[in-house]
Amino acid sequence: MSAADNFPQTASSYSSNDLRTYPRTRVLTSQLDFKPISPEQTIHLRHKVLWPSISIDDQLIPEYDLEEDTIHLGAFLNPHQLTPSIEAGIEAKDEDQISDLIGVLTLANQRYDDPSIDAPVHIQLHKFAIHPSYQSKGIGRHLLAYAIQIFKTRYHEDRILFHFDARVSQKRFYEKCGMSILDDKTFWKFGKTGNAEGVEYVKMGCII
Template sequence: MEIKPISAKETWPLRHEVMWPNMPLDFIKLPEDSNGNHFGLFLSNELVSIVSLFETGNRIAQFRKFATKTELQGKGHGSKLLLYLMAFAKENDFHTLWCNARVNKTHFYKKFGMVETEETYVKQNIKFVILRKVL
């Protein structure tokens, strides 16, 4: 297993496959992709989990488009990548990390000390909630 920086373009196929397979590829691209830090977890040189990190304000960062190949979910790969991302954010002097999570996935983020907020929204008939963590 190896975690390393990757390009935004390298995240797009996995984002599409896992998050929004029924939407056009452009749906998963973010206008701010060129400004983010993107990371991938590789198993035997195969990219199996990805996440993107964006500064959103005064030492505050948001991670977005966090995805692990469906058949490899629940095996700890996403957990390792999220811990790596949290350490990277802290080492780079971010004091708060936040994300928009699908409501049915909040239990995963809470295991890492993230706290659910009152802020919710719906996208493509899927309910999301914002979670935060002070680093």
């Protein structure tokens, strides 16, 4: 049985009731569809948004992307169902054809190296990307909330440490989503090859 087989029954659609603790956005939840995807389906958005200097063929990290219990989630939005305010924000000359897959993230069972944190389950977020034409419209916040809800459902009797390496430039976004800094010390990543332009990170997360 794969990790996707354990999804809650409502995984194919998302209700606005599940986002009652999140601010209202310009995206109607009826236009969003979240569901598990294959590792290979994540690579184009990863390449476009996160690490364009790394080739398509090198975007996957076998250490977690290909593990059986890793979950890859996609956010889907039909371009023909966009509201006028969202449609107006799309780049008309975007070099890529707009796809209905406009967001991806990956969730792996990986422990955070701090024995003082009292949580039997540790889940690490990896490679969270929203298509540039759909950023700042609330889709990322919706997708992150849905990912958290999956683990609240799966491990409903356990405390879960949800943690990740956050780009410092995105720290404010994660704070608005209820995340906190786990370690004040920042660090740099230079892509899988080590030759990409550096990006500064800080460790963030929360107990859910």
